[in-house]
Amino acid sequence: MSSLIIPRTLHFQLYDVLDAEALCQRPRFADYSREAFDAVLESARGIAADLYANHQKTNDEHEPTVEQGRVVLNPGVKPAFDATAEAGLLAASADGDLGGMQLPHVISAAAYALLDSANAGTASYPLLTVGAANLIAECGSAEQKATWLPPMFSGRFTGTMALTEPEAGSSLADIRTSAIRHQPSDVYHISGTKIWISAGEHEIAENIVHLVLARIDGAPPGTKGISLFIVPKFLLNADGSNGQRNGVTLGGLIHKMGWRGTSSTLLNFGEKEPCVGYLVGEPHKGLAYMFHMMNEARISVGRTATGMGHAAHGHAVEYARTRRQGRPPNAKDPLSPPVPIIEHADVRRMLLESLANVDGSLALILECARLVDDQATAPTPEERAQAAALLEVLTPLAKTCPSIWCQAAISNAMQVMGGYGYAREYPVEQLYRDNRLNQIHEGTNGIQALDLLGRKVVQQNGAAFLALMARIRATIASAAQTPLKPLADQLGAALGDWAACTQALGAAMAKDPVRALANANVYLDVAGRVVYAWLWLRMGVTADGRRSTVDDDELRGFYEGKLAAMRYWFAFELPRISPDIALLSRLDSTTLDTDPAWF
Numbered sequence: 001m002s003s004l005i006i007p008r009t010l011h012f013q014l015y016d017v018l019d020a021e022a023l024c025q026r027p028r029f030a031d032y033s034r035e036a037f038d039a040v041l042e043s044a045r046g047i048a049a050d051l052y053a054n055h056q057k058t059n060d061e062h063e064p065t066v067e068q069g070r071v072v073l074n075p076g077v078k079p080a081f082d083a084t085a086e087a088g089l090l091a092a093s094a095d096g097d098l099g100g101m102q103l104p105h106v107i108s109a110a111a112y113a114l115l116d117s118a119n120a121g122t123a124s125y126p127l128l129t130v131g132a133a134n135l136i137a138e139c140g141s142a143e144q145k146a147t148w149l150p151p152m153f154s155g156r157f158t159g160t161m162a163l164t165e166p167e168a169g170s171s172l173a174d175i176r177t178s179a180i181r182h183q184p185s186d187v188y189h190i191s192g193t194k195i196w197i198s199a200g201e202h203e204i205a206e207n208i209v210h211l212v213l214a215r216i217d218g219a220p221p222g223t224k225g226i227s228l229f230i231v232p233k234f235l236l237n238a239d240g241s242n243g244q245r246n247g248v249t250l251g252g253l254i255h256k257m258g259w260r261g262t263s264s265t266l267l268n269f270g271e272k273e274p275c276v277g278y279l280v281g282e283p284h285k286g287l288a289y290m291f292h293m294m295n296e297a298r299i300s301v302g303r304t305a306t307g308m309g310h311a312a313h314g315h316a317v318e319y320a321r322t323r324r325q326g327r328p329p330n331a332k333d334p335l336s337p338p339v340p341i342i343e344h345a346d347v348r349r350m351l352l353e354s355l356a357n358v359d360g361s362l363a364l365i366l367e368c369a370r371l372v373d374d375q376a377t378a379p380t381p382e383e384r385a386q387a388a389a390l391l392e393v394l395t396p397l398a399k400t401c402p403s404i405w406c407q408a409a410i411s412n413a414m415q416v417m418g419g420y421g422y423a424r425e426y427p428v429e430q431l432y433r434d435n436r437l438n439q440i441h442e443g444t445n446g447i448q449a450l451d452l453l454g455r456k457v458v459q460q461n462g463a464a465f466l467a468l469m470a471r472i473r474a475t476i477a478s479a480a481q482t483p484l485k486p487l488a489d490q491l492g493a494a495l496g497d498w499a500a501c502t503q504a505l506g507a508a509m510a511k512d513p514v515r516a517l518a519n520a521n522v523y524l525d526v527a528g529r530v531v532y533a534w535l536w537l538r539m540g541v542t543a544d545g546r547r548s549t550v551d552d553d554e555l556r557g558f559y560e561g562k563l564a565a566m567r568y569w570f571a572f573e574l575p576r577i578s579p580d581i582a583l584l585s586r587l588d589s590t591t592l593d594t595d596p597a598w599f
């Protein structure tokens, strides 16, 4: 049983709010039309419903096993992966001359969100393959592109990102995996151990292309000495077919709480046999290259959280409409029939909070995907630079906020479903465990907060932050011309407070970075609340304009729902920034003042 993001929700965000159709005016997307976009979305919806949702539960019940040295996955994973490849989705946004569909990212992100909402544990295989292929497309040599991209985009090979080591998780500066140039050939021999590598071993594809961070012998210490290597599971013969097994071997599987369909592996490189790696780009620039994949993956993590949040919300709404229990506080007759629980104000509060969280998250993810398109294809260099700046500052929020607020939505769905929400016979408790991992995927939320406050909002004299301010102010100005003016004013005041707080923290950082960054997590929460308020105001303006023009009651109800969720965000969530801004502005040092010994 699954609950995919409904078509109307996607259409509202894509076409009404983001005007994705306008992208067809740009040369890169000139072959597309709204009908063609819809055909891709419908194809993804069919694959999600038929081939992903069908084994979501058994993915959870039977996690991957090792049998005679081979990793065996749920039998549903391979048909789902193959169908995704056959539909062209692995190369959805890649260049046409690389075999891609050249689809706007905003459309491919929406298509992938459908797979995520059906079964994130299986959707990770395409997610990682696309990310790894895009990184090779961006940073690889012409030969590397010709060798690795066709089989990856067609689903013959899958991809991974292999960064983390037992002693180097958040701090990639400390990685120890080494690379030694193998004279006279142009390859390197890699040795070391990587842990937590998702999709690191399986047999759903002919080969696995690991993108590995390692340190070339004699490299400078820290992040300036890290290089990037392509390390295939099988070396290739001259004709591109699989040759001998490379020396990357499975150390073991890790058994985690969610996303159980995805194999989580410990991989040894060069432990028994030499492990060949091919250098990508220049030596010592590997971390900068890897950021291409990490930034894409961070938005994808937010997208999977959003997909799961939507799935849980869909289940909860359906349940709340049909489950009859209790009577309103003013019901006098004990024999009157119980009402559907959606009639109770507290149940509606939980559903409204969930709707505000999951649709706010979808708006953020699709905004980021649209910015990826704008960064490459907007008509002027200024617009492209502005999109790049906005992406810088929004990416840590896109990774983090959906992971937290969609978790709250899933938690609410469990509560709405009463005892059934906690039972494994019903789908939401699995979503709760699956989504919890998104708080650690692609760097912990704490590390994202440090990135936001310590780098993104202050770099280049706050250029990215100022670009975001300008974008939000434009929405406020247009909302001020509508009946939503009071909310526009409220957001204007919140924006001013956030800007003043950011400026104060920026100044404090120059003097005492330890203290200024101590509450970065609180700062990220404030930033997220303001950004979601902006996105909700923008959705509200659109919904307000549309509702008066429709004579279909159901469609009008859909727009009213958006307006209600917007009002919820402004009444319940946005005001929470005030005490947090006060705490941040006085550089509260409660945590720093707590001696580690006192625990």
Ligand SMILES: Cc1cc2nc3c(=O)[nH]c(=O)nc-3n(C[C@H](O)[C@H](O)[C@H](O)COP(=O)(O)OP(=O)(O)OC[C@H]3O[C@@H](n4cnc5c(N)ncnc54)[C@H](O)[C@@H]3O)c2cc1C
Pocket: 160, 161, 162, 163, 164, 166, 168, 169, 170, 171, 195, 196, 197, 198, 199, 256, 264, 437, 440, 441, 442, 443, 444, 445, 446, 447, 450
């Ligand atoms: C299910 C799963 C899948 C994963 N998939 C992959 C994958 O495919 N490829 C890959 O390379 N990695 C993968 N990872 C690894 C993941 O990126 C790391 O777990 C993560 O970066 C944290 O590293 P760590 O586990 O070593 O924790 P640590 O770095 O030890 O962190 C522990 C805690 O300390 C905090 N902390 C650490 N340093 C700081 C600091 N400087 N300031 C403030 N707080 C700090 C962290 O926020 C965290 O709360 C995966 C992890 C999981 C659980």
